[in-house]
Amino acid sequence: MKALSLIPLMAALWPVPALPDDIAGDFDYYVLSLGWQPGWCRATGDKRDAPDCNPGSGRDFAVHGLWPQYERGWPDYCKTAERDPSRRDTQAMADLMAPGLALYQWRKHGRCSGLSAAGYYAALREAAEAVRIPAPFNDLGRDIALPPALVEDAFIEANPDLTRDGITVTCKAEALAEVRICLTRDLEPRACAPDARRDCSRPQVLMERIR
Structure with missing residues (x-):
């Protein structure tokens, strides 16, 4: 009995191998996330008096981020020798996303790209500008x-290179949350890995206009 009682203590003292850190630049593909801005405004932005939630702001789909992915799972908060972006760098992204969000996306996802902050923002901009927002969803x-x-169909019609396996529509409660588009490391459309291919299961999603 005494020998058995030592097992938990020995297990606690035995060194456990640490999980390896995610490595910057070691990933398989990207996900470009486009958030439905009116839904975010209703849930969060209006309470913060976010400028992007003002009528006429011109953003219905707003860039949320460009996320490195593995074929299963994803890296985040990678260690990198690259410097964080300056305030000027994040302010320069204001036409696509709020500067605070740009900084957060760099810290969580951009560091894992293996790119510099400037290179990551350039890739994010290139990816976002290559996607046409379906005309019915503008303003x-x-x-x-x-x-x-039908949201997927509209994006595929506007972007014929996309396929159903390469685009995912997510929801939060009854509202549309994001459209996520899978891209190669060269920013070409590709199929999403199975774990990133989970569409909203609701029969319908609500798309509100900005009020």
């Missing part, structure tokens, strides 16, 4: 509800 005049598959 939405009224609230609409539609199946997630």
Whole structure:
């Protein structure tokens, strides 16, 4: 009995191999995330008086981030020798995303790209500018509800290089949250890995206009 009682103590003292850190530049593909801005404004932005939530702000789909992915899972907060972006660098992204979000995306995801901050922001901009937002979703005049598959169809019609396996629609409660597009490391469309291919399971998603 005394020998058995030592087992938990020995297990606690025995060195456990540390999990390896995610390595900057070691990933398989990217996910470009486009957030539905009116939904974010209703849930969060309006409480913060976010400028992007003002009527006429011109952003219905806003860039959320460009995320390095593994074929299963994803890296984040990687160690890198690259310097963090300056305030000027993040301010220069203001036409795509709030500067605070730009900094956060660099720290969590950009460091894992293996690029410099400037290189990551350039890749993010290139990826975002290559995607055409379907015309019906620009400056939405009224609230609409539609199946997630129709949101995918609209993006594929506007971007013929995309396929159903390469685009994912997510929701939060009843509202559309994000459209996520999978891209190669060279920013070309590709199929999402199975763990990144989970569409919203609701029969319809709400797309609100900015009020």
